[in-house]
Structure formats: structure tokens, C-alpha cells
Amino acid sequence: MDFPDAAEPTACLTRPDVPEEFSDPLLAITAAGDVFSPGGWFLKLAELMLTKDPVEWAQEQLAGDWKAYAGCSQAWRNAGRACGAIARNVEAGSKRVDATWDGHAAEAAIDYFEALRKNLDDVQDALDTMAEEYRVVTESIARTGQAIGGCIGAIIDALVSLSVTTAASTALGWTGGAAAMGYALGAMEAQVILMEWERMSVLVNAAQLAMNASYAVMGRTGGEILARVHALPLPRTSYDHPAV
Template sequence: MQFTDVVQPTEYLVPPRKPEEFTDPLLSLNAVCDFLSPGGWFLKLAELMLPKNPVEWAQEQLAGDWAAYAKCAESWQRMGRACGAVARNVESGGRGIARTWDGNAAEAALLYFDALRKNLEDVREALDRMGDEYRAVAQSISLTGQAIGGCISAMVDALVTMSITAAATAALGWTGCAAAMGYAIGAMEAQVILKEWQRMTRLIGAAQLAVNSGYAVMGHIGGEVMAKLNAFPLPRAGYDHPAV
């Protein structure tokens, strides 16, 4: 008998599209760099209070082609759909065999193909979960980048205020209460900078934890897929139907 596929698995094996609802984590940092040079004197002022230049440090922590990483989520799921399509074709072929072939050999073949279908469905589900994990990690990094961009913007605002206050104190020759107010404002803005730095480090720590957790899940899923593929028995030899 002639078998006809009910679906073409290769239809799913196409390049992934641009990820939706994903923002490159470095875009927020690049926006700050458009406003001022990361190596300029303005952020050097921040380095007097912080261990490192906040923009350069954040860029190092979030470096990578995260847009390409986010695309992997769809690639994994497309491969899963291709496996699901092969499973549907195997199921359709099994129904055709059942209509035209009887006997012990036929029953054994049908059991084998049904087991193969289930195995492919399991692989499809695993690859779909793999895609979900990739998407979750990419989204976590994306949100972290946006949050850190907010932290750096707050630092820049504080630095601007400090600079203006210091310049006004010097230019106007403030003394007494006026000078004390100027110094108090500077101290408050310094606290803002330190607070935002602490928030940045916590955000990076949480993102790293999310990445590590995601990788652990991905490793487990990958192990499941390989175990299913390696455990599935392949036919030892081809079968020659006596009537053919």
C-alpha cells in the first residue's frame, strides 16, 4: 500500500521570527550612553562612591546576543512541532496498515508504530518545554536590563543634582545655613546613588539565579529527550511481507 503524509514536518523547520515582547537588555544602557559617555567625567564622579563605573559594569554583566538567544525558544518549539507532525504521519500510516494487514506480524508492527508515535509525542512535549525555558530566561534578562536602565537613570539624575548644587554653592559663595543645605542635598543624592547601585547588584544576582535555574531545567529536559531517543528500540532488520 502507498502511504501519504497527512502533514509535512518540514513546514515547521523554518528560521525563527523576531521574538515578540522582547527588548534587548542593552538598549536601556545604550540610551544612557547616548546621553553621556560611559568613560566621561560625569560617571567618574559616581566611581568615587561606587566600586565600579555603573554603566560599564552593567554592560559587562548583560553582554551577549540575547536577541538570538530569545529566537532559540521558537526554534526548539518548531522542532517539537516537526516531531509531532511525524507522530501524526506514523499514526495515519498505522491506521492504513490496520485496514490491509492482519496476523501476528501486523499486530507487532502496529504496537511498535504506536510506541514510536508516543515516543515522538513525548519528545514534542519536551522540546516545547525547552522552548518555554529559553523564553523565560530571555524575558528575565530583558526585564533586568530595563530595570537596571532605570537605576542608572536615577543615578544620573542624582549626579546632575549634586553637580548643580556644588556649582551653585561655589559660585554664590554660600555660607552658614545655605552651605549646610547644599551639603545636605549632596549627601541625600549620594545616598540615592548608593541605593540604586545596591538595587543593580540585587537585580543582576536575581537574573543570574534565574539563568542558572533555567539551565538546570534545560539540562534535565535535554536528558529526558536523549534518554527517550536512546531507549527506543530500532528494528534489527527489514521485514519482507510474504505476499509482496
């Protein structure tokens, strides 16, 4: 009896591509630090208040090959589709066997193949869950990088204003009310810098919590996949019909 495949599992196992909507979080951070040519100098000024260069700190916190990480989502999904294709082949073959083979052995075989098909479908669902969690983490980090880039831009703007105010007060010899106003403006800009730095820390902590939650799901799902793989042992020997 011929058992033509209903699907081609290997066709699903293609090299994963990076999603079109992928956004590297480090690019947003680097771009924010390069807005002004003297940006590096301004960021060194920030270290006087923050003890760290905000761009370098952000790059350290979000370091990683996020492009490859984004591709992992499709790799898991492709593996799931391959399992689904194998399930379709098992189902198609089982139906052909059921149409021509009767008896207790046939019933046992059909039950086994049906359990195997369901097992493969469950594995596909678990692999799809893994793919989704990788996607969620990638998008979360990308949004974090963009938000932090905005914080760094605000810090640089405040540093520019602070530098201009300080330079003007010195060059013009401000005294009295003018000097007080200059100091007030400087204090406001310093407050902006500290607030944006605090916001950066909050953003990184939130991203870490989101990643930890996804990793917990991945760990649990990975355990489920292994359990499914071992739940249905392969037959020890091939079936040998006594009448053949």
C-alpha cells in the same frame, strides 16, 4: 499500498524569527547612559563613589547576543512541531496498515508504531519545554535591563543634582545654614547613588538565579529528550514476510 503523509515535517523547520515582543536589555542600559550629552562625564564622577562606571558594569553583566538567544526559543518550538508532524504521519500510516494486515506480526508492528508515535509526542512536549525556558530567560533579562536602565537614570539625575549643588555652593560662597543645607543635599544625592547601585546588584543577582533555574530545567529536559530518542531502537532489519 500508498502512505500519503498527513503532515509535512520539513515545513516546520523554517528559519526562526526574533519574537516581535523582543527587547534587547543592552539597549535600555545604553540609552540610560546617553540621556545627557555629558553623561559619560557624570558617570566618571560615579566611579568616585562606586569604583566602577555603572553603565560599563551593567553591560558586562548582561553581555550576550540576546537577539540570537530569543530566536532559539522558536527554533526549539519548530523542532518540536516537526516531531509532532512525524508522529501524525506514523499514526496515519499505522491505521492504514492495521486496516489491511492481520496476524501476530501485524499486532507487533502496530504496537511498535504506536509506541513510536507516543515517543515522538513526548519529544515534542520536551522540546516545547525547552522553547518556553528560553523565552522565560529572554524576558527575564529584558526586564532586568530595563530596570537597570532606570537605576542608571536615577544615578545620573543624582549626579547632576550633586554637581549643581556643589557648583552653586562654591560660586556663591555659601556659609552657615546655606552651606549646611548644601552639604545635606549632597549627602542625600550620594545616598541615592549608593542605593541605586545596590539595587542594580540585586537585580543582576536575581536575573542570574532565574537563569540558573531555567538552565537546570533545560539540562533535565535535554536528558529526557535523549532518553526518549534512545528508548525505542530502530528495527535491525526490514520485515520479510515468509509468504512473499
